[in-house]
Amino acid sequence: MSDTLTRSPGRPPRSQSRPNRLAGLLDRPARLLGRSPAVRVAITRVLQAVPVVWGATFITFCLMNLLPGNAAVALLGDDATPEQVAALSARLNLDEPFLIRYLQWLGNALTGDLGNSLQNNEPVTAILGRALPVSLELVVLAFALALLVAVPTAVVAAKRPGGFADRIGMQVSMFGLSVPNFVFALVLVLIFAVGLRVLPAVGYVPIAQGIGPNLRAMVLPATAIAFALFCEYTRVLRADIVDQMLREDYITTARAKGVGSWQVLIRHALRNSVFSLLTIVGLQFGALIGSTVIIEQMFGLPGMGQGLLQAINSRDIPVVQAYVVVMACFVVGANLVTDLLYAVLDPRIRHGRPAA
Amino acid sequence: MAVQPPDLATARGADPAADPLDATATGPARASRRRGTGKGLWIPGTILGLIVLACFAWPLVYRDLPSPTAGSLLAANLPPFSPGHLLGTDPLGNDIVSRLLHGGRVSLEVGLTSNAIGLLLGGSLGMFAAFRGGWLETVTMRLLDMLIAFPSLVLVLVVSTYLTPSKLNVIWAISFFSIPTFARLARAATLRLREQVYVVAARLAGQRDGAILLRHIAPNVLPQLLTYSLLWVAAAIAIEASLSFLGFGVPASEPSWGMMISRGQAYISSNPELVLIPSACLFLTIVCLNTLGDALRARTGAP
Numbered sequence: 001m002s003d004t005l006t007r008s009p010g011r012p013p014r015s016q017s018r019p020n021r022l023a024g025l026l027d028r029p030a031r032l033l034g035r036s037p038a039v040r041v042a043i044t045r046v047l048q049a050v051p052v053v054w055g056a057t058f059i060t061f062c063l064m065n066l067l068p069g070n071a072a073v074a075l076l077g078d079d080a081t082p083e084q085v086a087a088l089s090a091r092l093n094l095d096e097p098f099l100i101r102y103l104q105w106l107g108n109a110l111t112g113d114l115g116n117s118l119q120n121n122e123p124v125t126a127i128l129g130r131a132l133p134v135s136l137e138l139v140v141l142a143f144a145l146a147l148l149v150a151v152p153t154a155v156v157a158a159k160r161p162g163g164f165a166d167r168i169g170m171q172v173s174m175f176g177l178s179v180p181n182f183v184f185a186l187v188l189v190l191i192f193a194v195g196l197r198v199l200p201a202v203g204y205v206p207i208a209q210g211i212g213p214n215l216r217a218m219v220l221p222a223t224a225i226a227f228a229l230f231c232e233y234t235r236v237l238r239a240d241i242v243d244q245m246l247r248e249d250y251i252t253t254a255r256a257k258g259v260g261s262w263q264v265l266i267r268h269a270l271r272n273s274v275f276s277l278l279t280i281v282g283l284q285f286g287a288l289i290g291s292t293v294i295i296e297q298m299f300g301l302p303g304m305g306q307g308l309l310q311a312i313n314s315r316d317i318p319v320v321q322a323y324v325v326v327m328a329c330f331v332v333g334a335n336l337v338t339d340l341l342y343a344v345l346d347p348r349i350r351h352g353r354p355a356a
Numbered sequence: 357m358a359v360q361p362p363d364l365a366t367a368r369g370a371d372p373a374a375d376p377l378d379a380t381a382t383g384p385a386r387a388s389r390r391r392g393t394g395k396g397l398w399i400p401g402t403i404l405g406l407i408v409l410a411c412f413a414w415p416l417v418y419r420d421l422p423s424p425t426a427g428s429l430l431a432a433n434l435p436p437f438s439p440g441h442l443l444g445t446d447p448l449g450n451d452i453v454s455r456l457l458h459g460g461r462v463s464l465e466v467g468l469t470s471n472a473i474g475l476l477l478g479g480s481l482g483m484f485a486a487f488r489g490g491w492l493e494t495v496t497m498r499l500l501d502m503l504i505a506f507p508s509l510v511l512v513l514v515v516s517t518y519l520t521p522s523k524l525n526v527i528w529a530i531s532f533f534s535i536p537t538f539a540r541l542a543r544a545a546t547l548r549l550r551e552q553v554y555v556v557a558a559r560l561a562g563q564r565d566g567a568i569l570l571r572h573i574a575p576n577v578l579p580q581l582l583t584y585s586l587l588w589v590a591a592a593i594a595i596e597a598s599l600s601f602l603g604f605g606v607p608a609s610e611p612s613w614g615m616m617i618s619r620g621q622a623y624i625s626s627n628p629e630l631v632l633i634p635s636a637c638l639f640l641t642i643v644c645l646n647t648l649g650d651a652l653r654a655r656t657g658a659p
Contacts (some may be wrong), residue, residue: 006457010376052501055499056502056506057501059502059506061502062418063511063514063518064514064518067486077589134497174643174646174647175643177646178590178639178642178643178646179639179640179642179643180594180597180598180639180642182597182598182601182617183635183638185638186617186621186624186631186635187635189624190628190631190632191626194624194625194628286506286507286508287507287508287509288505289509290507290508290509290510290598291509292510292600293509293510293511293513293596293602295603297602300623308510308513309602310606312513312514312517320514323509323510324511324514327507328506328507331506331507347555
């Protein structure tokens with residue numbers, strides 16, 4: 001108890017600069033592997049991500065296996081005979097204890113074998129390999145679109161806080177944060193596919209058939225996802241820039257030197273706002289993956305989201321498991337990349353010193 | 357007290373009314389901002405109150421409301437303002453007003469209940485972890501971080517289907533994922549409160565940990581959690597609607613807004629109002645919750 005009494009007051013430290021015990025533990029192997037502090041920080045971060053990925057697989061496996069209901073019964077339907085259920089249970093290894101099944105699965109997964117689909121016995125990795133590029137293209141397009149629009153909007157809004165552009169920008173982003181993405185997507189379909197008939201409402205064209213048709217099919221889904229991202233990014237960026245303009249000494253210095261106001265905004269404030277932008281990008285990645293599930297289903301894109309829904313519908317457990325684990329790994333990976341980018345951008349973090 | 361935990365400050369994006377602009381704006385700008393905050397509280401509050409009344413009280417008072425699911429095909433696809441059907445009927449002949457009211461009930465029930473569970477469990481978990489500190493705090497927080505890292509919609513989807521879709525299971529699945537958020541918020545608040553003089557005094561006076569948590573810390577953490585929970589109700593309603601939209605939510609015997617939108621999708625070129633009306637209701641509810649939450653946060657200075 002005395003420990004809690006003597007601990008110094010103050011704001012809770014930022015998570016990426018908290019010197020926790022885990023980091024200390026991992027520091028030694030990192031020290032052995034690299035001499036430069038930058039490499040060391042990077043290795044520590046990668047090592048820290050390993051238990052998180054492992055935890056993600058474990059949680060997924062627990063959820064899929066410990067929830068009430070027998071997978072074999074679910075697969076066969078209610079009118080299955082006990083013999084059928086027993087046979088299928090044996091085929092799915094459901095008779096083994098939970099931990100054994102988990103370790104078997106983990107061992108296979110580490111060697112790149114995620115099992116076979118219960119539907120058509122196709123290897124799960126092949127299914128993933130087909131779906132992954134579609135989802136990746138969607139996510140990358142949405143990201144690019146959101147950033148392209150959000151950065152200029154935020155800068156213009158922050159130029160005169162409370163001004164016309166600022167008010168409009170903030171209203172639009174409030175609107176965007178409140179409208180569920182499938183509703184927004186339906187409105188887009190209603191306008192561009194049903195009303196103006198300029199873009200297809202549904203369907204996917206592989207890149208192999210030409211970049212133009214492919215992009216035409218991707219525009220609406222990517223916009224539907226990008227809109228929510230754009231709103232979130234604009235709000236965060238704008239708030240951060242406004243905050244800097246009021247508080248930071250380097251802004252005052254730049255202004256006193258006679259640097260033009262756009263220059264101050266873009267070269268001094270915006271560059272430092274990259275950190276809050278990165279934070280929000282990392283935090284939002286999970287939500288982003290969630291929205292791809294809905295949007296892919298709506299627009300008939302054969303990506304991971306649609307694959308997941310189909311697998312859930314047909315109770316194809318190995319496939320569902322693989323999709324969830326891969327999605328979780330993506331989120332962890334995105335956070336890792338965010339962390340590493342902090343270190344690339346900020347020398348203080350790179351050298352293991354806490355950021356201000 | 358105005359220190360913001362950075363994760364939440366950035367997660368929601370500091371809203372315009374709460375940023376330091378307030379302190380520096382002078383004259384009419386400042387006055388209009390104040391008035392803006394007042395409006396931001398009362399307008400969404402009133403609309404929300406009306407929505408809640410309409411969904412929960414109207415069907416009790418106005419007994420002649422047609423059933424939301426037992427429509428007759430003879431009355432299918434009636435246009436809005438038909439006699440007896442204010443907003444018309446859907447392709448199965450169900451009254452749209454009645455479906456909207458029942459759907460709103462599902463949305464609000466799921467949103468509020470899952471939020472209450474998350475607030476109670478997550479809040480106490482976060483408070484306890486921060487108060488105890490040490491390895492207990494580290495382990496709890498790491499575990500919750502792991503949950504936060506998950507794409508929540510995906511897991512809610514998986515959990516609620518595996519538990520066979522029903523309203524109760526949707527609620528459990530969603531609240532499972534509201535726990536980490538509330539725990540983080542409660543932890544940040546408790547870390548600040550723990551060092552307050554009155555907490556130290558209570559401890560020196562020999563009060564037990566449980567008593568300090570309940571009587572000195574919880575009353576101060578709760579307002580912040582409640583303010584934030586408005587935003588979470590909005591998120592939960594959106595998740596519920598997404599689930600229903602995908603067909604994995606509340607079963608078809610109970611209409612919900614998400615399901616109405618998804619059913620209307622097939623008729624989007626002939627009867628766009630089938631999609632637009634429930635979408636508008638969903639949007640109105642969520643935007644009111646968000647504005648109210650933002651305004652309350654700005655007013656109380658809570659993160």
